[in-house]
Amino acid sequence: MSILKIQNASKIYGSGHTQVNALKPTHFTAETGELIAVIGPSGSGKSTFLTIAGGLQKPTEGSVLINGQDVTELSEKKRSMIRLSEVGFILQASNLIPYLTVDNQFRLLDKVKKGNMNPNEKDKLFNQLGIEDLIKKYPADLSGGEKQRVAIAKALYTKPSLLLADEPTASLDSNRAFEVISILSLEVKEKNKAAIMVTHDNRLTKYCDKVFVIIDGQLSQISDGDQAYAHLNSSD
Amino acid sequence: MFLAWNEMKSAKLRFLLIIGVLTLMSYLVFLLSGLANGLAELNREAVDQWRADAIVLSDESNINLPQSSMTIQAAQNISAKNKAQIAQVLLVARKRGTKIKESVAITGIQKDQFLMPKVSEGRAFNRINEVVADDSLKADGLKIGDKLNISSSDQKLIIVGFTKKAKFNAAPVLYTTLSTVQNIKYGNGNISRKGLINGVVLRDPNFANLKVASKLKLTPIESFIENMPGYTPQKISLDFMIYFLFVIVSVTIGIFLYVLTIQKVSIFGVMKAQGISSGFLIRSVIAQTFLLALFGVFVGFVLTTITGLFLPAAVPIQLNIPVLAVYGMIFIFVATLGSLFSVQTIVKIDPVKTIGG
Numbered sequence: 304m305s306i307l308k309i310q311n312a313s314k315i316y317g318s319g320h321t322q323v324n325a326l327k328p329t330h331f332t333a334e335t336g337e338l339i340a341v342i343g344p345s346g347s348g349k350s351t352f353l354t355i356a357g358g359l360q361k362p363t364e365g366s367v368l369i370n371g372q373d374v375t376e377l378s379e380k381k382r383s384m385i386r387l388s389e390v391g392f393i394l395q396a397s398n399l400i401p402y403l404t405v406d407n408q409f410r411l412l413d414k415v416k417k418g419n420m421n422p423n424e425k426d427k428l429f430n431q432l433g434i435e436d437l438i439k440k441y442p443a444d445l446s447g448g449e450k451q452r453v454a455i456a457k458a459l460y461t462k463p464s465l466l467l468a469d470e471p472t473a474s475l476d477s478n479r480a481f482e483v484i485s486i487l488s489l490e491v492k493e494k495n496k497a498a499i500m501v502t503h504d505n506r507l508t509k510y511c512d513k514v515f516v517i518i519d520g521q522l523s524q525i526s527d528g529d530q531a532y533a534h535l536n537s538s539d
Numbered sequence: 540m541f542l543a544w545n546e547m548k549s550a551k552l553r554f555l556l557i558i559g560v561l562t563l564m565s566y567l568v569f570l571l572s573g574l575a576n577g578l579a580e581l582n583r584e585a586v587d588q589w590r591a592d593a594i595v596l597s598d599e600s601n602i603n604l605p606q607s608s609m610t611i612q613a614a615q616n617i618s619a620k621n622k623a624q625i626a627q628v629l630l631v632a633r634k635r636g637t638k639i640k641e642s643v644a645i646t647g648i649q650k651d652q653f654l655m656p657k658v659s660e661g662r663a664f665n666r667i668n669e670v671v672a673d674d675s676l677k678a679d680g681l682k683i684g685d686k687l688n689i690s691s692s693d694q695k696l697i698i699v700g701f702t703k704k705a706k707f708n709a710a711p712v713l714y715t716t717l718s719t720v721q722n723i724k725y726g727n728g729n730i731s732r733k734g735l736i737n738g739v740v741l742r743d744p745n746f747a748n749l750k751v752a753s754k755l756k757l758t759p760i761e762s763f764i765e766n767m768p769g770y771t772p773q774k775i776s777l778d779f780m781i782y783f784l785f786v787i788v789s790v791t792i793g794i795f796l797y798v799l800t801i802q803k804v805s806i807f808g809v810m811k812a813q814g815i816s817s818g819f820l821i822r823s824v825i826a827q828t829f830l831l832a833l834f835g836v837f838v839g840f841v842l843t844t845i846t847g848l849f850l851p852a853a854v855p856i857q858l859n860i861p862v863l864a865v866y867g868m869i870f871i872f873v874a875t876l877g878s879l880f881s882v883q884t885i886v887k888i889d890p891v892k893t894i895g896g
């Protein structure tokens with residue numbers, strides 16, 4: 304089943320001569336088990352695409368179906384409930400709450416939603432991400448990479464079926480970056496999720512099942528599966 | 540509560556300052572209420588001791604006991620079950636041989652009627668010119684056996700006992716016989732006016748059905764108190780200050796919380812992006828205000844109680860715990876109301892704008 308189905312969605316910001324066609328009419332699907340990369344230059348519409356895919360904002364035209372539910376027809380309240388239960392965001396800017404310790408970031412999620420990871424799953428995730436010693440710290444006391452790893456753990460903790468990541472590896476060294484991608488990949492494959500990752504880092508696309516490029520709001524697939532790997536290898 | 544509490548723990552200084560402001564405001568509310576209470580008490584404590592329901596005064600007196608005048612005959616014609624005659628004159632008493640002076644309310648009553656106060660020290664008056672005095676006079680240096688000269692009268696009074704809580708319109712009461720008051724007012728010789736008293740106090744819950752003669756006026760005891768000179772203006776001024784303080788509290792905490800909310804727009808935006816509802820965030824802001832106000836009121840209450848212990852007796856502040864509790868609750872309520880300023884801001888936060896990228 305497709306976890307995400309975007310039909311003919313477009314986004315226009317503003318009107319008149321300040322109008323920006325941030326996303327041109329787009330068709331897109333993400334199936335279970337797929338890790339999808341979206342690359343493109345700055346300002347090309349990657350974040351716009353991701354926020355529309357996650358039901359954070361409505362497209363100007365078209366529809367967005369998350370697990371079969373058309374979120375463009377829902378109220379803000381309903382959309383926020385879908386985000387909470389179905390979508391895990393890893394944001395470009397840190398999505399940590401400054402006044403909560405790492406541990407309490409997760410307790411907050413337990414306050415607002417049932418069915419999150421159990422303690423065993425949580426410990427395993429913390430180990431994989433190497434953040435088990437950080438739980439008593441506040442975000443301000445973490446390095447950029449540590450913050451990002453906690454943010455990733457936070458997105459996975461609610462067991463979403465759709466993971467959306469905006470530059471999840473931006474402040475990680477390449478070892479950590481590869482590790483994070485393999486965790487995302489494993490989550491997606493083992494637990495029947497779909498993940499879309501915006502990245503600048505070409506080295507990471509070889510782990511992805513499909514690679515899309517977005518230029519001036521125009522999304523197009525450049526490769527899938529092994530082709531992606533081949534494509535990148537040949538361009539190196 | 541979770542978010543509210545953790546945020547307060549992580550930014551202690553900021554929230555302690557807000558609690559500090561709320562503490563001072565609640566302290567002020569509590570002291571003002573104590574003052575209002577104490578001043579009211581000064582005026583009415585003697586009347587409260589009577590445990591009366593109504594009073595009959597002459598129509599011309601403008602519901603003012605010392606100005607009222609009626610005949611004993613008229614008093615006897617009032618058909619209430621439980622009634623007591625009262626005569627009163629406001630004068631200055633001076634302890635003989637000293638400069639100790641005090642404005643007093645010399646109040647004539649009949650010993651066997653319900654106006655007779657409980658004597659806490661000494662004995663009841665038996666003869667003319669013997670008085671049972673309010674025990675606040677002890678602080679002025681008066682004691683049992685002291686003789687008092689009365690301004691504008693050649694009568695000499697003698698203190699034979701004390702009673703507690705006997706101030707009438709802020710003047711200490713000297714309880715005595717009806718004839719003592721009549722002698723002071725009209726002089727020993729004036730037989731024709733011996734039949735005059737000031738009023739009749741009724742202890743009868745059904746007083747409203749009573750008919751009184753056309754020159755007399757029946758007044759419920761509460762309106763009698765409200766008509767005492769100065770009582771109502773004083774009370775209104777203090778009550779107004781307290782109500783106005785409540786408005787200030789609400790606005791002040793509203794502004795504080797609004798500023799805090801504005802500072803947290805991006806954090807709230809991130810949480811909303813994750814799917815945490817506006818309702819949850821609003822509840823957490825309200826819970827936070829509630830906690831702040833609760834702490835503020837608690838510390839304010841402790842400060843007030845400590846202050847109460849150290850106030851000199853001359854300061855008319857009377858702390859009444861049930862009244863403070865009610866004001867404390869109103870305080871917490873209006874403060875929490877102030878946090879509603881921020882609700883609209885939280886609802887309007889657009890997660891897409893705030894998360895950036």
Ligand SMILES: Nc1ncnc2c1ncn2[C@@H]1O[C@H](COP(=O)(O)OP(=O)(O)OP(=O)(O)O)[C@@H](O)[C@H]1O
Nearest residue numbers: 316317323325344345346347348349350351352896
């Ligand atoms: N709220 C908005 N109002 C008006 N224009 C916007 C708004 N958000 C984005 N844009 C414009 O839409 C275009 C796409 O923006 P978007 O944030 O999607 O780019 P991006 O690909 O994520 O860039 P980056 O790699 O720098 O994060 C940009 O030209 C941007 O200026």
Ligand SMILES: [Mg+2]
Nearest residue numbers: 349350395896
């Ligand atoms: Mg972006």
